[in-house]
Amino acid sequence: MDDAAALQSIQATTRYTSEEMRAWVARRRWALAGIIYTIMIAAAIVFVGPLLFSALSSLKTNPLEYPPGLNIPQLYPSNWIAAARLGRLGGGNPLLGGFKPGARIPFRITYFVPEDVSAELPEVIVPRRRPGAGLGAVMKIDYAADYAHVSPVMEAERAPSAISIDGERVRGEYITYSFTVSYPGEGPPIDRVPVDITSSPGVIYVSSTLTASRIERLGRVASYDNLAPGFFGYVFRNYVRVFKEARSVSTGKSxxxxxxxxxxxxxxxxxxxxxxxxxxxxxxxxxxxxxxxxxxxxxxxxxxxxxxxxxxxxxxxxxxxxxxxxxxxxxxxxxxxxxxxxxxxxxxxxxxxxxxxxxxxxxxxxxxxxxxxxxxxxxxxxxxxxxxxxxxxxxxxxxxxxxxxxxxxxxxxxxxxxxxxxxxxxxxxxxxxxxxxxxxxxxxxxxxxxxxxxxxxxxxxxxxxxxxxxxxxxxxxxxxxxx
Amino acid sequence: MKKLVKMLTAVLLVTLIALPLFAGGKQEKQTAPASVETASKKEVQIRIMGYGGQDPAVVVRLLDEVIGEGLEKEGIKLSYEPLEGDYNAALFNALSAGTAADIFYIPVETAPGIIATGKVLPLNGLVDTSPFIDSLVEAYTFNGKIYGIAKDFNTLALHYNKDLFDKAGVAYPDENDNWDTLREKIGKLAGIGDNIYGISLPADYARFGAFAFAAGWKPFDEKGNTNLLDPKFKTAVEYYTGMVREGIAVQPSDLGQGWTGGAFATEQVGIAVEGAWILGFLRNEAPNIQYGTTFMPVGPSGERGNFLYTVAYGINTDSPNREAAVKVLEALTSEEAQQFVLEQGLAIPSRKALVDNPFLKKGTPEAEANRVVFEGSRMGFVYGYQFGKVGTDWFRPINSALATIMTGEKDIDTALKQAQSEIEALIERAK
Amino acid sequence: MKVKSRETIAALMFLAPFLIILGIFFVYACVRAVIFSFTDYNLFNTPRWVGLANYTALFREANFLRALRNSILYSIIVTTIQTIGALIIASILNAKLKGLNLFRSAYYMPSIASSVVITLIFLWMYQRRGLFNYLATQLLRYAPIILIFLGFTLVIQTVLVLYERLRGFPAKWFDPALLVTSILLSAAGTFVVSILGLVSLREVPPVDFIWLQTKQQIPSRPEFLAMPIPLIAIMIQNIFTTIPTFMLIFLAALKDVPISYYEAASLDGATAIQKFFHITVPAVQPVLFLVVALGMIGTLQMFDQVAIFGNAVPLESVITLAYFVYNRMFPGAQLPEVGLASAAAIFLALFTLTLVVLQRTIIKSEVK
Structure with a gap:
């Protein structure tokens, strides 16, 4: 829009040909458009960013974690596959998971054990626990704890290694343990199988078949809300909870x-x-x-x-x-x-x-x-x-x-x-x-x-x-x- | 379409014509004809309104399993209606619309306001109050009239995280601790790591008050006035806010939590000052936490201080079935009913006779916590969580003073002086 | 005459449903509010006439005075910033470029979601360990690099502009083509410098700014200008959500301005800023009254955010007139004070109307 004006003023004063002028002005126009688009995109990030970021964070087990990164376990394809597989093994439902009679859920967890720490076999329990303290927490439900059987924990692998803790190099070894949670006999289908794995003080949780929901008791307990979540149950955990957990106390409806x-x-x-x-x-x-x-x-x-x-x-x-x-x-x-x-x-x-x-x-x-x-x-x-x-x-x-x-x-x-x-x-x-x-x-x-x-x-x-x-x-x- | 429009227009026109006819009827006419009819058929429906949350499960089981059968023989049917969300707001709505139940909960902190509506029936001569803990009966007595029978109660206790004390190599707090020894113990906890604190203290009268009582301060004098400039009150403020200023204590909001129970569940604080209601929360939110419970510390007065939190059953004056309602109220607070509630680990009974119940001596962390909370009602200076006619606005100046002192915005004297003048204005207005 | 009366009947027939509803829920309601404001009604008693007592009681009540101060500050600041912001964005969006419609939709997103949704998201971001504090921490960490980058850009741009001028081109200081070049060059320069280790990230502790549970005020004095930080938090959120709506209204007004105006101005050598003030602003003047009025009405009635923030913030820091009214009507634990609530509501209404009329007069006289 400024072209005409710019051209006129240039031609009046300079030694350049009109083609050169035109090109000079055209460059400016392109650059200006580029800048406007960049500003537009920046503003779009400002206006849409909070919505998008909160949408992504809502997938996290705890959206308040700090720093609030986008490195979300729920977005790892490896966890998707594991969640779907565990869901199928637990409740025959790769999407929503569950725990049904006859289920066998094999599970592995890896710790790093520093040299000066003696590691005992971790203890695995299925606690009597339900999610959330809020609306509808009074509904009677069946607990996996009453039906689940945990096999003895076995050491599966051991590999010497070294990692750095607070900038210091610590030698030690990776130890992987395995166990199986099963549902022997008859019983009702159950929504979720929470599991707590308690290890010796001083060992460091590294990884497991499915990333732990949270680490408690100063690093000793790796806690899982559901060992057999299924794909949706894992990735959209909070969304499933929105519908399932908050229930009317009088009618039981979502x-x-x-x-x-x-x-x-x-x-x-x-x-x-x-x-x-x-x-x-x-x-x-x-x-x-x-x-x-x-x-x-x-x-x-x-x-x-x-x-x-x-x-x-x-x-x-x-x-x-x-x-x-x-x-x-x-x-x-x-x-x-x-x-x-x-x-x-x-x-x-x-x-x-x-x-x-x-x-x-x-x-x-x-x-x-x-x-x-x-x-x-x-x-x-x-x-x-x-x-x-x-x-x-x-x-x-x-x-x-x-x-x-x-x-x-x-x-x-x-x-x-x-x-x-x-x-x-x-x-x-x-x-x-x-x-x-x-x-x-x-x-x-x-x-x-x-x-x-x-x-x-x-x-x-x-x-x-x-x-x-x-x-x-x-x-x-x-x-x-x-x- | 045409017909619909005409019909709707007609309906609306009728509304307009009816407007002046009914405009005068602001006050509700009572006695719903429907319930009178059922009364004459000897089958009476008694409705109970109470909290949402955990209560429906408790009360419904109580009705079904313990008292329902006996009452049904007398032709009384029971139903429980939970008022979820803000209970007080919902109850006022129901009272003003004339839809309130025959029996409803009266929380101790809002009792004066609820009773001021004139919709609560005095129970003198209708119910025998002697088997109930005296302080609980007193909390519902106004001008010699008793308006409610406490269903259960709670007091404060110290819940501590054993892991943190072990890690710091400090002895657990116990019943011999006074303010100074407690402060010494938890002071060491704060040293064991970043973001680890000895205790979580909110800028809230609901917790701070217990410390002020332990210093010998009373919330109201005989004339119903409040003195925040009392040196005893100041001692408590110094102790309470001092721990926050020194970094021994942390406000729950600073850990992103709404209450100290939440802060306790993060495993970043050694002690939470809460009632037995924290147990259910920990069961769900931090099931692996290793905790113990002990009494509030002894204050400079040589005594402990504590709050009495309680909820009572009251009867609606407009209830068409008063007699039946009284029967139901008696059944709800009977020994049998309270025993049941206690054994389910749901609440602490309001009857004196249940003090020696074996359930409280089982030795599990939860039973221990319940015992400490129960006995807390008899130790030292214990006052109801109540604020006279002023209502819950009363403690706002105190909370606000605590907050400004904790953040260092104001010094103690200035903050207390301002709070005193605000609280005087509130009391003046309520009179 | 007969035609006229037939038309009146037809009109009333068409208007009947609307008038009935308006009559009951607006006219009747307003009259009743006025009447209540002169009584001591509490829902459970028979109302007693108390004259102006409620109005005088209002101005003795600390919470009301706080609410009044908060509402006025809130309204002035939010209305000003969002109007200016919306106008600037609208004038940029008014450029005739392709694909801008897509942006227009994106910008409108915050305005379509409900205030509850946006408030909850912001409440989450305002947590002490939330996104806002995290971004502030990152900004401080990267401060050296950002400063180096800005410095480079400034130097390179100056050099380039001077060079172009030497060559005889009429380059302006913010010449876009040169700006793009210097940004790219200094980005590369900054990258090299940081690779070489000449600058590095600063070690800073996480920013721990308390947005919510605080009674701090900015500025801390004088008292009548002091804005509690939680109120500022709500202001930021409100500006964020309302800019898009007003931007659309401005955009609709700007559409009618012929491009030739801008071209003519350019020929006369007008700068972008001159064009903004002499063409854009007068063009939107007719809707300016509307936008400012809507902004003021909306901000003076701010309620949702206070209710949703709830106990996450000290009530006196964020209480507004609208919330004061609600709070007196439904105090929860005490008897409602319908009289006082009505008096405060009437005050709010009169205050709003006065401001709207005032600003209309001011905007009209300013431009003409």
Missing amino acids: LFFSWTLNSGLYAIARIITNLLFATMAGYALARFNFRGKTFIFMLVLFSQMVPGQVTFISNYLVIRDGIFGLTRLFGVRSLLNSLWGVIIGGAGSSAMIEASKVFIMKQFFESIPREVEEAAMIDGTTQLQRYWRVVFPMARPALGAVTILTFQGAWNDFFWPLVVLTSPEDIKTLPIGLLSFRQTYGAAGDWGLILSGAILSAIPVIIIFFVFQKYFLEGVSFGGSKK
């Missing part, structure tokens, strides 16, 4: 699943009511002349500026009392802790018919020439019929924007559902549910579950965004075209 379902229903309900009523209201404001029109329009604008904190107090009471007692007609006393309460009420502008969507529709209908509409009118029908048959179908682009924006708003809605939904857990929507995750597991430092839940909950919105990008961007600019 909480995360219920939350997703609730969020979905809430979003759909809001989309339908907004599509039906917000469009009608927008049309009326755009097309009809009547007294009070300006007043209503000002109210629409005003309602978007008043914080939800003003209206939620009364709205909470209205919902609590079942909308002035109306819901008692259906035998319901209060709409608190019910999805209906979230859908019908709303902080700020009501969730059911949002003022901002009315506004978008009004802007859109005003942009369509009245003649287009009139030409298509069918005589002898009511205004409402004509609206549904003719006008509504014409509004497709704006309807797309309304749908997408409503979906996003509902899926991410936090404040109002927080007010209405307190208990039980399985009535919550995803954002409120994630807050429970944060409260329950955050205190225990169990970030794996929290991050996985957060990432999972963001996936639907992200997919919808990429599929319907056009409507998203249109929606934002519709909102932006207000003067």
Whole structure:
């Protein structure tokens, strides 16, 4: 764009031919483009980086490990293969693993034993343990400890070597031990086989068939959450936990699943009511002349500026009392802790018919020439019929924007559902549910579950965004075209 | 489509018309007709609201295996409704919406607030409170009225990591330790490695208070006022925050943990000051940790200090089946029920008679911890974890003073002076 | 006249559902909030008229004053930075280059995920042993190398520009082609220097900046300007999430500016900065009011982050007006103070409206 200007000024002053000039300017243009692209990529890393990095970290056993590298055992193909193989041996399921009668899981673990340390055979136990202290930890489950048999530990290999510890060279040897965990006799299928391998003080854990979940007791214990995890059970351990571990105490159903379902229903309900009523209201404001029109329009604008904190107090009471007692007609006393309460009420502008969507529709209908509409009118029908048959179908682009924006708003809605939904857990929507995750597991430092839940909950919105990008961007600019 | 629109419009119009009719009815009309009907059929449904988390499993088993059968013969059916997440918030919601159960938990720290709603039935003359530990009954007595029967309780104890003490070559803490000897022992622990600390102490009244009591300080005087400028209080602050300043102690948040139990599970701290609730957590989160439990150290007053954490069952004034509810409450706190809960290793009973229970003397680390926690209720200065009318806001100035002293932002005197003026304002407002 | 009344009936029919909902959940709710704010209602008593007592009580309450200060600082800083940031990115993205749409989508990512998701991720990154402190540590470790690299670039660029000028080309100080050359050359130079061992990484202890559990403030005084560090942490997060939305609005406005404006400016020898202030800024002026208003309304209502950070931070460091209202309505352990909550909510609403009206007047008069 600067070419013309640059060229002129150069030609006025220099001895170079116009071809040389052109090339000089062209070089600058290419370089500038290169720099802009580089800045763009850097900014993209800044904006997408945190999401991507947390997605990768959510695979780790402990996402809080320091330094927070990307050297994640869950990303090693060797561990994938081992996990799938162990899963097949343990539960006949290479994807999700497990522990079934007849299972035989051979396992090897290697230690480095410094010269001055005498190594005894490590002790292998299957502890009575369940993951997580949080939601649903009270469910009765079968423990692998009650059914598993551990074979005597044998020394398999021994090789002299030397490694450096804190910069010092230490001589010693690598010793590999092997053992087998089996499930003799009959019994129920079990989800997981936790194993703890305790070695002598002073030896150093090097490697094992499957990388240890964590090292405890100042290096003495190599602990495995599940010896037969299967591919998904190992790589997406935290994701499987999100669904399996957090369960409703009363029904035993997966909480995360219920939350997703609730969020979905809430979003759909809001989309339908907004599509039906917000469009009608927008049309009326755009097309009809009547007294009070300006007043209503000002109210629409005003309602978007008043914080939800003003209206939620009364709205909470209205919902609590079942909308002035109306819901008692259906035998319901209060709409608190019910999805209906979230859908019908709303902080700020009501969730059911949002003022901002009315506004978008009004802007859109005003942009369509009245003649287009009139030409298509069918005589002898009511205004409402004509609206549904003719006008509504014409509004497709704006309807797309309304749908997408409503979906996003509902899926991410936090404040109002927080007010209405307190208990039980399985009535919550995803954002409120994630807050429970944060409260329950955050205190225990169990970030794996929290991050996985957060990432999972963001996936639907992200997919919808990429599929319907056009409507998203249109929606934002519709909102932006207000003067 | 058209019909649907018309119908919905009609429904909404009805709503609008009905609006003025019902607008006055802010206050809930009580007595749900449904439950009156069932009462007349002699089959009574008693609902119990309590914590989520571990409690549903405990209570449901208690109902099924111990008390359910007897009550069913009398025509009483029981159901447990866990209020998950923030229990207090959920309970207030239910009370204000009129959907609260016949019997509900009353946590000791929020008891004054819950009782102030006027929805808790005084139990004087309805339930015999003499078999229960006196301090527990007192915690629920306001103006001579008893509002709840403690279901179980907890106190604080020192849980120590044996591996760390062994590695440092220091004797385990024991019941003979006082503030100074304890500090000496754990001071050596901090020397054995980077990021190893003697004890984990949060900037939180819920733990610090026990030390202040051991110094002889009382949270409230007769007039209901609080004095943070008391020299005894200052001694405790010096001891408690001093260990953090010197690097002997660490705040759990500095280890990325939300509480000292979490810090203990990282195996980076020698001691955690917690109640028996840490046992279940360790069972899950750090099953291989080698720990022991002993009493709180003796303070400068020559006595130990401790908190009483407890939860009681209370009865809803609006319950349509009061008599049945009282029966259920008695069954829930019966000796039989408490024995069961104790033996499951779930909670510590509130009845005096269970003090000598053989279960507490089994010698396993968990039984030992339970015994220490149980006996803690009778040793030295023990006060309920309660803050009068002010509620949980009361300890905010204290926590905030502790935090600023621990990080070195303010010196002790300045911080305490500020806390004192804030706490006075809070008490003034509540009166 | 008859036509007119028929139209009114039709309009009301179309508007009925919306008006009913708006009536109950907005108009009625606002009226009730005003009424409650003059009573001592606590959900369990019969409300008693107390006049202005709630409003005067507000300004004696330490938490409210903190919330007010936090909200104002938060709103001013976040709105300013995100508006400027969005405008700059939008004006770069407005370049007519291929493939920029792809970037546009990437930038929008933080804005589509819910505040809960983003807050949880940031909370994780703000841990003491989290990503932010790790990156800071790395930055300090690599500081010598980065400085050497920057120094090289500066020297080489100066030499190249002077050389080009000697040759008679009108090279500017930031001439892009030369910049690329000097960056590549100094990268190679830095590599050689570090291979030879002339510079090496610094040994630094891990950065242990406390983002969350702290009451430190920056700057530590004066009190009315002091921002608690946890609040700054939330500011950073909020700027990160809202820049993309506003960038899109700016971008839509910039689309209407003909390229010829920029070309004409170039012919007159305008610099990039001059063009930004004289063409880009006036072009987006109509939406500037909207962006600033939306920014202020959004930031003054900041609630989600405070609720999600929860006990990870000291409440008084991050409490905002919106959270104050919620906290008084649902204090958890005590009786709700509906009156006080309503008074604070009304205050928040009036405050927001005043600011929006004020900034509209200011932006209008500034540009004209």
